[in-house]
Amino acid sequence: MSSTRKANSMGIHQHANPAADAADDVLLRVKDLEVEFNTSKGVATAVNGMNLEVKRGQALGILGESGSGKSVTARAIMGILDMPPAHIPRGEILLEGEDLLTVTPRRHRQLVGSRVTMVFQDAxxxxxxxxxxxxxxxxxxxxxxxxxxxxxxxxxxxxxxxxxxxxxxxxxxxxxxxxxxxxxxxxxxxxxxxxDPVLLIADEPTTALDVTVQAQILELLKEQQEERNMGLILITHDISVVREVTDQVAVMYAGRVVEHGPTAEVLSRPGHPYSRGLAASIAGEELKGRRLPAILGTPPDLLHLPAGCSFANRCAFASEACAASVPALELIDEARHSACFHTSEVLAHANA
Amino acid sequence: MSQNTETTPGTAPATDPLAPTNPITVPSGIRPPAGPPAPAASFRRKPAKKVNRGPVWLKPRFLVSGTIVALMLLMAAFPQLFAGFGSDPTANCDIMNTNQAPSPEHIFGMDIQGCDYYTNVIYGARASILVGIVVTAISFVISALLGSLAGYFGGWVDTLISRACDMAFGLPFILAAIVVLQLFSERTVWTVIFALALFSWPGGVRFMRSSVMEVRNREYVQASRLLGAGNGRIIAKHIIPNSLTPLLVLQTLGIGGVISAEAGLTFIGIGLTPPSVSWGLQLAAAREYISAAPHLLIFPAIFLTITVLGFVLFGEAMRDEFDPKGK
Amino acid sequence: MPTPSTSTQTLPGTANYPACTPLMEMRDVKQHYAVHRHLPIGPRKFVKALHGVDLSVHAGETLGVIGESGCGKSTLARVMAGLEKPTQGQVFFRGEDINTLRGDEKKEMRRNIQLIFQDPYSSLNPRMTVEQLVSEPYEIHPEVAPKAGRKAKIKELLELVGLNPNHSDRYPHNFSGGQQQRIGIARGIALNPKMLICDEPVSALDVSVRAQVVNLLDDLQKELGLSYLFIAHDLQIVRHISDRVATMYLGRVVELGTYSDVYDSTAQPYTRALMSAAPELRRNDGNDREKIILQGDPPSPIDPPAGCRFHTRCPMAQAICATREPELIAVGDSHEARCHFAKDLAAEFVQRAGA
Known part of the structure; x- marks a missing residue:
């Protein structure tokens, strides 16, 4: 592993202080981003208070299922959402300190497509x-x-x-x-x-490819990211891909980041019940002949998101507090954030 | 497993909820058992900019065109509702009043025979609408039938039907209709319907054929075949229901065209003949008096235009609603 | 070694399969599709989707099939289900060639072999309610469930696959992907088939729902004594559900064995490369596989390479590989691999395990 990556994975995560961006080498900071879609059935909340940051030389994976808002976030960053039906009621997308949502169209063209670029699923x-x-x-x-x-x-x-x-x-x-x-x-x-972008966003870059070709492309992305000391956002639904390429991972569910931290730690010792469910549903050899630990139920309807935690109705740890309010993304150990009222219990289960 | 489990609420299992379990308990896919029911109301939703996303029938275009279509259908079925009960387009005529301009008693004026023109125009709707609807219906049935056969079975059935289509396509529609109509000396609504229907189906057949070919390869058709379903069942249960709506929309779009074709043929003298009452005939008769009595031209023309426009808009509104791409 | 006598028993994932007649068997099946020519002259070309496949599935067993797109695994499913007639070779169900059956025998065969599709939504007629969808099998085969008891039967079936019977008047688009797949499974098992062919049944589903569907298939197998042909590209799921596993490459089976043969003592370089592409498989098995990154893309099935089809990408290819195509070589009791060096490769793992 290169020394830059080591340094970055040790860097402390901070969320609130834009002034520190320059010193901190933060390339991209997404703050409280919301994206809504007007549909024939009502307003769908695709991104619902998203917070994210990527530092120079960091490979961040965004892991989530369809409808979790991961691709919409990428499109919002790139400014390629169709508006309407989409609109962004609030939030900031700061690329090296400049808010992409408020810069002039001219400046936007200078930044997007050269400072930050994107690779799509379908080449x-x-x-x-x-x-x-x-x-x-x-x-x-x-x-x-x-x-x-x-x-x-x-x-x-x-x-x-x-x-x-x-x-x-x-x-x-x-x-x-x-x-x-x-x-x-x-x-x-x-x-x-x-x-020579400072940040590359890859949206499911290997989903359409064969497994053996996927391995080649992932290796190329990783190699280029390290060589250029570039920021990389890798959006995927595939835990293997995240594990293969990224240092940091943000797990998304129903338009929010529910857990964010070093990839190895999040996947091996998840602090949020959803990431725990995802990591556990990988069919390990030890589960042969037994039931796979499944997350019950289905993701929530984006048209009618619950008032509290969106995962509460599928969560084994859920309590009344979860139905009442949305848990904030909070620091749970030195480099990890989780948005759950019961993180300590989840971690305790993992240790047991 | 963990001392923290006591603090979890009653709904949570006592053991690790994600630990592998062996007993066969099929998880409920509809409603997960764990967790409190989530309140439906969202607490923080700012109302997004209101976009008109109501039901279809409340969209302006659908509303306007639908009203026109409904009015015209009503007019064709029950002209008495509009012209007054006991009215008759050929009664109460007074040749002395020939070509009289609109007046309070006769708001559309009088025609050449001195008959009330309003009554005549109202009664003229029947021919136009009847031709439009019946020709479209015939073409719809032929298209659905031949298109399904060609699309589903392929092979020589397809070749036969497709070549027949190509040949029918080769004839210019109006020209072919003229030739057929010339064979009859007195032409009623049904003669015109026959002539128009004879050449109106090839487009529909081709359309149906391609949509059936698409549906035929869908996985649910394969699934049905795997269950042992025969061709009849597959066509009736799977192919037709899934390929008929687009054809219906296409045909609705065509009604306006058929109506104007009828008026056009009648206008140039090879469509309907008197004693039929139709807008085309009225327009043809008005031709000679265009400067002396412009009202003879204006009123049927307005009705014809509005009707054709109404049906075309209605067809477009239907297409926008049922077009799979719009969904 | 005890052999299951009835088809409803579950066969353990051991190597006792050659003892009993297979439930389904493919013998030297080839499926070639003509390629559309741009000009009416020149030689006809064919996509060789399947090129001499021999496979068997035993009662109560799950045979997993892995491989990349274009390797022929979907064609395999369609040919085995009888949706397509193979260009050459036979498909046997209980010893009878399914493509020669007529009349009642054919109907009986149809009842017994069912297919679960990859995309649950497109496999359900959007204009039919769940009840109509699930009752279609009974309308075609009224002898299975007479009209009188059909409602109760459908309710039972929906409960079995974990759907709320009260939702049976809804249309497929009202359900999530996982639930749609449950509807497809309910339709597939309605006629009590013996053989269920699952063509990537979880690939289109969200990660969090995949496990639910895999568990459901597992439960159904135990309850109903089904046999599965389970095609997937998720290697972990295939290992989880399969008794035996076959790897396919360019229309050929290149490795076949029990799941532990194929996953733990992989004797074919292509299977090794596949395994190494999944980080979980690299790390979890204690063997610490090295990461093999193949060069290039899979060759076109229209012009497969001469000799061993994998030699153009194989990291250990020798001169012989370009000229002679290897047979499936037995490298263990139940383990075969199509590689000239299969025995050496298998020995490597034995050594490592011993060390």
């Missing part, structure tokens, strides 16, 4: 089918850096080499459909990294 739709991949990568240099055509092409080849596309110089004029799924995802990553 084929992220690439324009009628242009050669080399031109699509080179376009970024031409627009943002004013490169000449020739320089842009050279830079594109260099970038394709970086993401280990074999015979990059030969394939620079090929079209997206001439590449396999894994190679296409590499090209998308090359485009995302071309302008």
């Amino acid at each position: 084929l739709t992220a690439l324009n089918p009628v242009h050669p991949v080399g031109r699509q990568i080179g376009e970024l240099y031409r627009v943002h850096r004013g490169y000449s055509r020739r320089d842009a092409k050279a830079a594109a080849i260099k970038m394709m080499d970086k993401v280990r596309i074999p015979a990059a110089a030969k394939r620079v004029n090929d079209y997206p459909h001439q590449f396999s799924g894994g190679m296409r995802q590499r090209i998308v990553i090359a485009m995302a990294l071309a302008l």
Whole structure:
């Protein structure tokens, strides 16, 4: 492990102090973000008071199921939510201290797409089918850096080499459909990294890929993140992916972060009943022939979120307090936050 | 396991709730047993900007077009409701009053024969609406039938039906209708319906065929086949219910077109013939008096336009509602 | 060694399967699909989705199938369920070729082999209520449940899969993914089948609901004596539920054995690479597997590589691999692997376990 990552995983998590951002090397801070969608049946709360921060050189996993708000958060950060039907009633998204929700559109264009970039799940739709991949990568240099055509092409080849596309110089004029799924995802990553972003958001980057190809892409992402000392947000529903790549993990449920801390600790000694349920539902060998520990019930309806903790109706630890109010994300040990009234009991169970 | 368990409320199990258990207790998928019922009211929801998301029938377009369509249908079925009971478009005519301009007694004026034009225009709705609805209904039935057969069975059935469609498509619709109508010297509503229906189905068949082909490959159709269901059952229970709505919407959109086709054919003299009463005939008759008696042209034209517009808007409102992409 | 005499008993995950006739068997099954040609000239090309597959599933047993997309596992499910007729080879149910059955015998076979689909929503007719969906099997096979007792039967069935019978007048879209899959399972088991083919039954479900459905399948197997062909790409779930496991690569079975054979003494390089892609499998088994990252993507099933199909990506490929395709080599009592070096690979684990 590189020394930078070690340093960061030891850094203390703070939530409230924006002034400290510069000193703390915080790249992105999401504060009390809310995103709502107007639907034909009413207002769905997709993100409901989200708090998050990513530091330089840190790989943060956002783990959650469909409807947990993880992708909506990413889209809100990138400013690519369709508004309407979505709208952001409150919250701040601070990229190196600048609030992306209030900056001018001009400034937004300067920041998003070059300082912070995104990789999507489906590489084929992220690439324009009628242009050669080399031109699509080179376009970024031409627009943002004013490169000449020739320089842009050279830079594109260099970038394709970086993401280990074999015979990059030969394939620079090929079209997206001439590449396999894994190679296409590499090209998308090359485009995302071309302008040396400080933060890369990868939304389910390997979900559409085969297991063995997934391993290659994850390795590439991790390697690039470490080499560039870049911030990485990896959004996924897959615990294995989080475990493989990230130092920190934020577990999301019903539009909120319910637990946030070092990946290894959160997954091995979860402090929130939901992350505990997720970690436990991995079918370990010792469970062979027995029932899998399942989380009962189903996620809440985003149109009618309960007043209290959203997980209370599925939670074995739930008490009256859980139905009455929403537990805040609180520090539970030196580097970990959990939003649960019963964290100590959950941890005690884990120790037992 | 842990001393902390005592502090958990009664609903929580005494042992580790996530510990693997062996007994077969199928967890309830509908309502999890643990945990207090969550109150439905949310405590902190600011009302979002109110967007008009009410039921379909309250959307303005649906409301307006639906009202027009309902009025026109009513007018076609019971013209007496609008023209007065005991009214008759050919009664009480006085040739002396020919082409009289609108007046308080005769708000639409009088026609060439000196008959009340308002009554005539009202009675004219019947032909237009009847042609529109019946032609569409016939085309709908043919499309549903042939389209299902072609789409479901494929192979030579499909080839046969598709080629027939192509041939029917090859003939220009209006031209073909003219040729057929020329065969009859006196043409009633039913003659016109026959001529229009004869060439109106190929589009519907193609549409139905493609939507059936899509539904045929859905997994629930495969599931039914795996249960041993025969073709008849699969078509009736799975294919038709899931592919008919789009066709219905398409056909609704076509009603307006059929109505204007009837008026057009009648106007150029090869549609309905007197003694039928129709907007097309009235427009044709008004042609000659366009400067002397413009009201003869204006009133049927307004009715025709509103009717066609009403049906087209109604079809579009239906499409927006049932279009799977809009959901 | 005792052999289960009736089909309703659960077969333990041991190696006693060759002793009894399999419930279902595939013999040298090939399934080739013609590729659409852009020009009417030139040689016809075929996607070789299955290329000589021999597999058997015994009464009460769960056979897990793992592999990447394009390896043919979904085709395997469809051919085994009788939805597709194989290009070559036979599929036997209780010793009879399912593709030659007619009339009552075919109906009987249909009752006994059912399929659970990956996407629960698209496998349910959106215009039918839960009750209509679950009663369809009985309408087709009225002899199983006469009309009089059908309501009670449906209620019982819904309770069995963990659904509230009071919700039987609702439509599929009113349910969550996990509940929809329960509806699909209820329909699948309505006719008391012997064989349930599960084609990625939990892949489309949220992580937190997967375990529920896996437990349900487990319970149903114990209660109803079902046999499963369980296809999934979640390796842990396959290990959890399976008695035996088959790995597929490009239309071929490349490793077959009990779950512990395949997971703990993996004797095929491709299976090893698959296993190593899951961090939980790398860390939890005490063997501390090394992480193998394969190069490149799986080759196209239209033009599979000559020789061993895996040799283009195999980290241990030798010259022989490019020229000769290995047979399935027995490396243990119940354990076969398609690799020229399978015996060496199997020995490695024995050594490690002994050390």
